[in-house]
Amino acid sequence: MRSFFVVALIALAITIGPASAAYPDRPIKVLMPFPPGGTVDVVARLTAARLSENLGQQFIVDNRPGANGTIGSAAVAKSPPDGYTLLVQASTYVATALLMDRLPYDISKDFTPITNLGAVPLVVTCFPGIPVKDLSEFVSAIRAQPNKYVFGTSAVGSASHLAQAAIRFQAKLDFTIIPYKGTAPALADVMGGHISAMVDALPSTMPHVKSGKLRPLAVTSARRVPSLPNVPTVAESGLEGFEMVSWYGLWGPAKLPRELAAKVQQEVARALKSQQVSEILGEHGFVVSGSTPADFGEYIRQELNTYARLIKAAGIKLD
Numbered sequence: 001m002r003s004f005f006v007v008a009l010i011a012l013a014i015t016i017g018p019a020s021a022a023y024p025d026r027p028i029k030v031l032m033p034f035p036p037g038g039t040v041d042v043v044a045r046l047t048a049a050r051l052s053e054n055l056g057q058q059f060i061v062d063n064r065p066g067a068n069g070t071i072g073s074a075a076v077a078k079s080p081p082d083g084y085t086l087l088v089q090a091s092t093y094v095a096t097a098l099l100m101d102r103l104p105y106d107i108s109k110d111f112t113p114i115t116n117l118g119a120v121p122l123v124v125t126c127f128p129g130i131p132v133k134d135l136s137e138f139v140s141a142i143r144a145q146p147n148k149y150v151f152g153t154s155a156v157g158s159a160s161h162l163a164q165a166a167i168r169f170q171a172k173l174d175f176t177i178i179p180y181k182g183t184a185p186a187l188a189d190v191m192g193g194h195i196s197a198m199v200d201a202l203p204s205t206m207p208h209v210k211s212g213k214l215r216p217l218a219v220t221s222a223r224r225v226p227s228l229p230n231v232p233t234v235a236e237s238g239l240e241g242f243e244m245v246s247w248y249g250l251w252g253p254a255k256l257p258r259e260l261a262a263k264v265q266q267e268v269a270r271a272l273k274s275q276q277v278s279e280i281l282g283e284h285g286f287v288v289s290g291s292t293p294a295d296f297g298e299y300i301r302q303e304l305n306t307y308a309r310l311i312k313a314a315g316i317k318l319d
């Protein structure tokens with residue numbers, strides 16, 4: 001009997017021990033299902049660069065945009081569960097599952113949650129040529145001329161889209177929301193005056209605010225952010241109780257071994273909390289997380305319930 005247990009333990013060590021201990025022994029591909037230039041891309045690249053330094057293997061960010069983030073996500077879902085293909089996604093991951101009738105994957109079965117990377121406030125900005133100085137004035141302008149103003153969003157179901165739809169619903173406004181294939185082209189159209197406004201995460205928006213190409217009207221967090229101390233919150237602008245942030249996470253394919261998911265989570269948490277990464281992200285109000293796979297899985301379940309209520313109340317549909 002003793003020899004049986006010895007053999008069993010050796011077999012178990014061969015099965016999971018070396019793979020986890022040696023990981024990573026070759027480059028890791030991190031799929032990012034949106035174009036370069038958005039906040040999720042910035043977070044992915046900062047984290048990947050630090051992981052590469054810490055672990056001595058390249059973490060290569062591979063942008064796979066298209067179909068509202070589902071193309072890149074589907075590629076990860078179909079990958080081997082060996083830790084060498086990972087997915088960085090945003091809260092769009094949850095909303096898309098609620099808005100699209102047919103997905104090429106099941107978010108509850110085809111992925112392994114690894115860690116919540118963190119969250120960041122959104123900021124409402126407009127084309128500087130529009131004669132308003134804050135969201136309260138912009139709301140009045142929209143009410144005075146319904147359907148004149150057009151908002152852009154990085155993707156249907158993104159935090160940007162949901163925040164705009166929630167503002168439209170709560171303030172009882174009439175304006176159009178146009179989905180783009182990523183943050184960068186939407187921001188470019190706001191700066192060019194082709195559309196009126198946008199709500200997007202602070203890191204991708206801040207450089208254009210500093211250059212004067214975008215006018216900040218309000219932030220979506222519960223409190224004002226240090227980098228924009230004179231910009232009121234949406235709640236301060238007349239939409240009592242309003243709060244929404246954009247969060248980002250890391251997933252692997254389904255059946256990723258538990259010990260491997262834990263190892264990746266621990267290394268990501270170490271990278272996020274390094275001075276090199278946390279200072280850059282912290283400047284824009286990004287609060288890092290690095291939560292365990294179990295905690296991240298529970299967070300996703302809670303967000304599914306929250307987003308389902310918001311989508312139903314605001315009448316958000318996939319046009």
